[in-house]
Amino acid sequence: MIQTFAFYLFALLVIASGVFTITARNPVHSVLWLIMAFFNAAGLMVLVGAEFIAMLLVIVYVGAVAVLFLFVVMMLDIDFAEMRAGFIRNFPLGIAIAMVLLAELVLGIGAYQAGALELGVPDGSAAPLADASNITSIGALLYSKYIFLFETAGIILLVAMIGAIVLTHRESPEGARGHQDIGKQNRRRPEEATEMKNPEIGKGIEL
Amino acid sequence: MGYLNSFYLSGPEVELSVAGLILLIVAAFAGQKSAKTVTALAVLALLGAAAFTVNLFTNSAFELGGDVWSGLYRMDAFGSFAKILIYIATIGCLIVAPKFFDAKGAYRPEYPVLMLFGAVGMGLMVSAIDLMTLYIGLELSSLSSYVLASYSRNDGRSAEAGLKYFVLGALASGILLYGMSLVYGFTGSTSYLGIRAALGDGLSTGALFGVVFVLAGLAFKIAAVPFHMWTPDVYEGAPTPVTAFFATAPKVAAVAITMRIALDPFGGNAAAWQQIIIFAALASIVVGALGAIGQQNLKRLLAYSSINNIGFILIGLAVATAAGAGAMLTYLAIYVVMSLGSFVALMMLKDSGGNQLETFGDISGLSSTRPVLAWCLLAIMFSLAGIPPLLGFYGKFVIFQAAVEADMVILAAVGIAASVIGAFYYIKFVKVMFFDEPADVVVADQSKARWIVLALSALIISPLGYLLTPGLDWVTERAASALFFVV
Numbered sequence: 217m218i219q220t221f222a223f224y225l226f227a228l229l230v231i232a233s234g235v236f237t238i239t240a241r242n243p244v245h246s247v248l249w250l251i252m253a254f255f256n257a258a259g260l261m262v263l264v265g266a267e268f269i270a271m272l273l274v275i276v277y278v279g280a281v282a283v284l285f286l287f288v289v290m291m292l293d294i295d296f297a298e299m300r301a302g303f304i305r306n307f308p309l310g311i312a313i314a315m316v317l318l319a320e321l322v323l324g325i326g327a328y329q330a331g332a333l334e335l336g337v338p339d340g341s342a343a344p345l346a347d348a349s350n351i352t353s354i355g356a357l358l359y360s361k362y363i364f365l366f367e368t369a370g371i372i373l374l375v376a377m378i379g380a381i382v383l384t385h386r387e388s389p390e391g392a393r394g395h396q397d398i399g400k401q402n403r404r405r406p407e408e409a410t411e412m413k414n415p416e417i418g419k420g421i422e423l
Numbered sequence: 424m425g426y427l428n429s430f431y432l433s434g435p436e437v438e439l440s441v442a443g444l445i446l447l448i449v450a451a452f453a454g455q456k457s458a459k460t461v462t463a464l465a466v467l468a469l470l471g472a473a474a475f476t477v478n479l480f481t482n483s484a485f486e487l488g489g490d491v492w493s494g495l496y497r498m499d500a501f502g503s504f505a506k507i508l509i510y511i512a513t514i515g516c517l518i519v520a521p522k523f524f525d526a527k528g529a530y531r532p533e534y535p536v537l538m539l540f541g542a543v544g545m546g547l548m549v550s551a552i553d554l555m556t557l558y559i560g561l562e563l564s565s566l567s568s569y570v571l572a573s574y575s576r577n578d579g580r581s582a583e584a585g586l587k588y589f590v591l592g593a594l595a596s597g598i599l600l601y602g603m604s605l606v607y608g609f610t611g612s613t614s615y616l617g618i619r620a621a622l623g624d625g626l627s628t629g630a631l632f633g634v635v636f637v638l639a640g641l642a643f644k645i646a647a648v649p650f651h652m653w654t655p656d657v658y659e660g661a662p663t664p665v666t667a668f669f670a671t672a673p674k675v676a677a678v679a680i681t682m683r684i685a686l687d688p689f690g691g692n693a694a695a696w697q698q699i700i701i702f703a704a705l706a707s708i709v710v711g712a713l714g715a716i717g718q719q720n721l722k723r724l725l726a727y728s729s730i731n732n733i734g735f736i737l738i739g740l741a742v743a744t745a746a747g748a749g750a751m752l753t754y755l756a757i758y759v760v761m762s763l764g765s766f767v768a769l770m771m772l773k774d775s776g777g778n779q780l781e782t783f784g785d786i787s788g789l790s791s792t793r794p795v796l797a798w799c800l801l802a803i804m805f806s807l808a809g810i811p812p813l814l815g816f817y818g819k820f821v822i823f824q825a826a827v828e829a830d831m832v833i834l835a836a837v838g839i840a841a842s843v844i845g846a847f848y849y850i851k852f853v854k855v856m857f858f859d860e861p862a863d864v865v866v867a868d869q870s871k872a873r874w875i876v877l878a879l880s881a882l883i884i885s886p887l888g889y890l891l892t893p894g895l896d897w898v899t900e901r902a903a904s905a906l907f908f909v910v
Contacts, residue, residue, distance in 0.1 A: 364429070364492040365559050368547065371440060372563050375540045378447070379570035382533045383585075 219263060222327040225320065226259040243292060247285040254278050255317065259324045267328075268350035429491035432479070432498040435472040435506060436546045442468035443539040450532035458532045462521055465535035466514050469542060473510040476503045480898075488905065490552065494614055497552040504752060504902035505549040505679035508759055512671035513542045515763045518872040520664040523770055523779075529575060538668070541567035545676035549683070554603045554613040557680060561599070561644070564673055565592050571668065572661040584660025591643070591653045599640025605633030606688075618688035626695050634689055638699055641684065644677040647737060648706035651730045655714075658726035663779065666722060667766030670729050671759045678736055678755055682748060685740060686906055693743040700741040705837055707734030712845035721769055721781050724848065725762070728807055731845050732758050738838055739822050742829035749903035750825040753895055754818035757806075757884070761815060764803045764880030767873050771796060783851070788861030797856045799881045806884040808849035809842055814888035 233253035240246045254277045261270035348356075358366055388394040415421045430437055446461050446468075453460070480503035488499035517538055524530035544563025551557035569592060573585020607613050609630040610621035622630060643650040658666045685696055711731025718724040736758070739751035772780040780786070790797040806815030819842065826835040883891065 361493045362495070362555075364433070364495055365555055368543075368559050368563065371443075371540060371543065372559065372566060374444075374447075375537065375563060375566050375570075378533055378537060378540075379566065382531070382537070382570060383573060383576055 218323070218330050219327045222320075222323045223260070223263055225323065226256045226263065229253075229316070229320070230256040230260065243288055244285070247281065247288060251278055251281055251285075252313070252317075254281065256320070259320055262324055262328050266350060268354060428489075429496075432489045432491045433496055433550070434479070435476050435510075436543050436550075438475065439468060439472050439539055439543045439546070442471075443536055443543065446532070446539065447536050450536060453532075455531060458530050458534070459521060461532040462517060462535045465539050466517055468539065469510045469514045469517070472542070472546075473507055473514075476506045476510065479503050480507065488908065492556075494616070495553045495556045496547070496550050498550060499908075500905035501679070501683065501902045502546075502550040502905075504898060505675055506546050508675045508756055509542060509545045509549070509672045512675065512759050512763060513538055513668070515767075515876050516664055516668040516671065519667070519767050519770060519870070519876055522870040522873065523662065523664050524575075529577075534571070534574065537567045537570055541571070541668075542672065545672060548676045549679040551680065551683075552615045552687070554607065554615075554618075557684070558596075558600065558603065561680075562596065564676060565596065565644075568592075568669065568673060571665045572657060574665060575662045578662075580660040581662060582660075584657045587653055587660075588657045595640050595643035595650070598636055598643070602633045602636025602638075602640055605629060605636060607633075609633060615684075615688040619691055622689070622691055624691050626692050631695060634692070634696055635699065637684065638681075638696055641677065641681045642703055645674060645681060645733050646730055647703040647733050648710045648730065649703075651707065651710065654730060655718075655723045655726040658729075659720055659722045659781075663722070663766060663770045663781075666725075667763060667770070670725065670762040670766060674729070674733075674762075675755055675759060678733070678751065682740060682751060683906060686743065686748065690743075690907075697741055697743060700737055701834060704734045704737035704741055705834070705841070707731065707737065708838055708841040709734075709844075712841050712847075715845070715848045718848075719782050719784070721783065721786070725765055725769070728765075728845075728848075729762065732807070735819060735822055735838060735842075738826055738834060741834060742825050742831055744825065744829050745900075745903050745907045746828055747822075747825040748906055749896075749899040750818075750821040752899040752902055753821050756895060756899070757814055757818040757888075760880045760883045761803055761807050764799070764877055764884065765807065767876045767880070768796060768800045768803065771869055771873055771877070783855050785862055786852075787855050787859035789856040792861050796877075799877055801852060801856065802881055802884060804849040804852045808846045810846070810849075812886045814884040814886075814892075817889065817892060 230253050233249045233256060236249040237246050237253060240249055254273055258270040258273040258278075261267070261273060388396070413421050442465070446464055449464075450457055450461050479498055480500055488497045490497050517535055520534060521530050524534070541564045544560045544565075544567065547560030548557060548564065549560075551560055569585055569589040572588045573582045575581040603613075606618060609627060610618045612618055612621055626634065639650065643653075646654040658669065661669065685693075685700070689696055707730050711727050711729075711734055715724050715727035715731070718727060732754075736751050736754050739747040739754065741747070769781060770779070772785060774780055774785070786797075786800075789800070802813060806813035809815045809819040823835045823838065826832070826838070882888070
């Protein structure tokens with residue numbers, strides 16, 4: 217019973233947060249709503265017994281999105297004074313969302329302890345999960361049955377990295393400020409790089 | 424089957440990945456000046472992969488499929504045929520590229536490396552018999568394509584093309600994934616075999632939604648109407664060698680996976696998707712033909728021409744028979760040759776300042792200044808229009824033949840009627856090149872590779888190309904029958 221209730225609460229909040237993400241005018245608010253959506257999606261994952269994926273969602277998505285959020289804040293032209301001005305006005309809303317998250321947390325833990333959610337009878341050819349922990353089952357499949365896809369996913373990441381470098385890296389011409397000579401950097405030794413001085417009291421050093 | 428067998432049957436992908444990684448290291452250590460060497464080695468790697476694929480193709484032990492990597496990957500005649508086309512198209516686009524970028528001093532060794540990884544992704548796509556393999560291959564090839572589209576990063580149009588392609592491509596991937604998740608949810612399997620078995624011969628509403636979303640996502644990748652809007656902008660903005668690549672190799676891969684996914688996992692429910700494909704085919708033919716009429720930019724025009732051609736190819740899918748699939752593959756092979764030739768010809772147009780020319784005004788009177796190029800361009804355009812003595816006609820002929828055999832006479836009739844509209848803008852080439860005042864066009868100082876590619880494609884589409892058709896028929900029939908082989 218508690219699982220069903222928790223499911224509908226989480227599902228409703230995922231959808232609501234999603235709608236707010238795309239309707240919020242302020243990009244910072246959008247990102248905050250997105251984080252809210254991820255938290256609730258993680259809650260749904262906990263309900264179906266996929267704790268590992270729930271944790272991944274929180275750590276990777278919320279963590280990565282939080283970093284992205286910082287970049288957005290740094291790069292966008294946002295008037296912080298104006299944002300702080302709304303602090304008191306938005307305070308009740310903030311408290312309300314915090315309360316909702318707290319209630320969800322309690323509910324989620326309660327539902328988790330009451331057992332996994334059974335929304336229907338499994339259908340089709342999907343094999344039932346072995347009685348092992350999430351991480352064990354994923355690991356057993358990822359590095360054996362799906363090794364081919366796992367390795368290919370690695371190549372995708374490599375291509376993404378090549379792409380980012382190809383499109384943004386600009387080599388400065390020799391002699392110009394910012395020119396990087398890796399060989400020279402590697403040849404550098406502490407003896408040449410630093411110099412010990414023992415200045416007399418009351419006198420500076422000549423550079 | 425052990426890992427050794429898996430490695431053997433997925434040999435082309437393994438070989439290309441390893442080659443890509445090695446060339447990346449070469450590029451990192453040798454720097455900018457190694458660009459030409461890396462290109463040559465990449466061409467060699469692609470040739471090797473193509474030769475290996477031909478070897479697998481002719482090996483009758485694997486004709487109907489060797490499933491490896493625990494049912495994620497299938498080596499069969501269909502996949503091999505598509506892969507050979509992809510590798511050849513990639514080679515063609517690769518050897519004409521250095522000269523183009525050299526003019527701007529922007530050719531770097533990463534270009535061939537990205538092409539190689541793109542080819543790996545496309546090979547995976549066409550060999551996929553699991554939705555996950557399909558998606559990973561698709562992402563690998565798309566990601567390389569996004570980067571290639573904005574490769575001339577100092578050119579605003581190229582950057583715009585890359586961004587547009589990226590945003591819309593991500594949206595299409597999202598739609599495709601959503602469709603896949605619905606299909607998975609309603610069938611409980613991501614493998615084509617499992618999906619086909621679970622769907623049976625009746626679709627539930629949910630599964631139908633999944634099928635529609637999957638097809639919509641794929642229609643974006645093949646640029647079929649109504650998901651074609653990105654094509655003219657991306658084709659115009661991307662550097663011409665990259666545009667040539669987009670119009671050939673990824674198109675072959677996307678059409679091939681559309682065929683496989685429609686005829687294999689959803690093959691038991693052909694009636695459910697046939698209407699969608701018929702609509703997309705006819706709409707693509709009409710929109711491609713009408714859209715091209717007002718274009719002044721030749722790259723945009725060729726983009727509409729590619730939309731038009733995709734429409735004809737989809738007619739072969741709409742009939743959902745082995746003959747239709749074989750006709751599609753024949754058309755696809757001929758289309759790759761024509762498209763490659765047309766873009767290479769476009770690349771050769773330069774004014775005396777070394778700037779690339781790409782509008783109708785620029786090619787006026789080309790026949791008097793550069794007769795060879797003008798005649799080649801003319802032959803390719805007429806072949807694209809499907810005018811009889813040229814090979815382009817044969818492609819359209821087999822497609823319509825398949826449609827008529829499957830009692831879809833109306834479909835064929837509308838297609839033929841629309842191709843008459845299409846002929847208008849191809850004939851505009853004749854008017855501009857042969858009857859208008861000459862403009863300033865310099866063709867000298869071309870690399871040999873371009874002339875070779877142009878001469879080869881002109882030779883193949885010329886009436887002499889009909890000598891190849893018996894061989895092509897045999898190959899496509901073999902490939903198409905592998906697609907209809909149900910375990």
